[in-house]
Amino acid sequence: MKAKIIITPKKAVLDPQGQTVERALAHMGYTGVGHVHVGKYLEIEVTGDKETVRRQLDEACHKFLSNPVIEDYKLEIVD
Amino acid sequence: MNFAVLQFPGSNCDQDCVHVLKNVLGHSAKLVWHKDTTLGAVDAVMVPGGFSYGDYLRTGAIARFSPVMQAVQQFAANGGHVLGICNGFQILCEAGLLPGALVRNRSLQFRCEPVYLKTVTKNSAFTNKIADGKIMRVPIAHGEGCYFADEETLVKMNANGQVLWQYCDVGGNLTDDSNPNGSLQNIAGVCNEAKNVAGLMPHPERASELILGGDDGKAIFESLIHALQNKDAAKAA
Numbered sequence: 001m002k003a004k005i006i007i008t009p010k011k012a013v014l015d016p017q018g019q020t021v022e023r024a025l026a027h028m029g030y031t032g033v034g035h036v037h038v039g040k041y042l043e044i045e046v047t048g049d050k051e052t053v054r055r056q057l058d059e060a061c062h063k064f065l066s067n068p069v070i071e072d073y074k075l076e077i078v079d
Numbered sequence: 080m081n082f083a084v085l086q087f088p089g090s091n092c093d094q095d096c097v098h099v100l101k102n103v104l105g106h107s108a109k110l111v112w113h114k115d116t117t118l119g120a121v122d123a124v125m126v127p128g129g130f131s132y133g134d135y136l137r138t139g140a141i142a143r144f145s146p147v148m149q150a151v152q153q154f155a156a157n158g159g160h161v162l163g164i165c166n167g168f169q170i171l172c173e174a175g176l177l178p179g180a181l182v183r184n185r186s187l188q189f190r191c192e193p194v195y196l197k198t199v200t201k202n203s204a205f206t207n208k209i210a211d212g213k214i215m216r217v218p219i220a221h222g223e224g225c226y227f228a229d230e231e232t233l234v235k236m237n238a239n240g241q242v243l244w245q246y247c248d249v250g251g252n253l254t255d256d257s258n259p260n261g262s263l264q265n266i267a268g269v270c271n272e273a274k275n276v277a278g279l280m281p282h283p284e285r286a287s288e289l290i291l292g293g294d295d296g297k298a299i300f301e302s303l304i305h306a307l308q309n310k311d312a313a314k315a316a
Binding site for chain 1: 136137140144172173179180182183184185186187225227228229230261
């Protein structure tokens with residue numbers, strides 16, 4: 001199994017990277033783009049019972065892989 | 080006083096802190112390695128600047144789980160004084176010892192320059208010796224120093240006097256131009272609710288001797304030493 005974790009800055013947090021990418025896209029002529037957020041993507045190989053793995057990784061995301069003060073995360077486990 | 084200065088792989092201001100505490104201020108300071116599980120008999124802990132664990136994942140994210148940080152958690156829970164500088168501030172926020180977090184500078188640039196600081200309250204172990212109305216000139220050197228805390232936390236911190244220093248111009252005005260990283264409310268340094276743990280992004284240890292261009296930062300260490308001496312005197316009484 002593989003865990004896929006996407007970490008993004010919370011909406012209220014200043015995201016200068018996202019803003020810069022957004023401006024660059026507009027500058028390049030891509031129209032209709034907005035609210036760009038630059039985050040992180042983690043892939044982790046996991047073994048064991050799927051629900052146990054999910055519970056453990058959820059805890060790890062909250063405690064370590066993301067900082068809940070400034071970031072949100074999405075955890076997905078695929079076979 | 081006896082100080083512990085933590086040393087992580089990637090710390091690079093640890094020796095500067097030891098130098099200031101020992102050679103400039105005449106106190107005792109020892110380095111404590113990140114794998115150590117105890118701090119020994121110390122009066123205060125300094126978490127120095129640098130790039131602990133290469134700043135991987137997030138600044139301070141890995142350092143906070145190091146063995147020595149468990150000892151620091153305990154030390155702080157028992158009322159011990161802890162001061163984090165730059166990366167040390169980031170580590171203390173990640174560890175939950177200080178509110179908020181530090182994110183990428185608004186400019187996306189690593190900023191390495193002197194800034195001006197206004198002390199918000201003298202009512203803390205970290206600010207009591209700073210002269211009234213003094214605008215301190217202290218250098219910064221960071222890429223992730225933009226202070227963030229949610230609205231509710233900021234309201235509480237202001238009400239409790241937990242904002243210790245703010246970036247300002249030479250005249251003490253809190254302008255946007257004088258904010259080097261986009262920190263909310265120009266915040267440069269804060270303390271916890273119990274006021275025994277503080278952190279700041281500027282480097283007072285790089286501004287504690289005139290030969291280095293200024294010694295405004297020394298007052299922060301002198302404040303802490305003064306507070307520790309008072310604590311000792313209170314214990315003895």
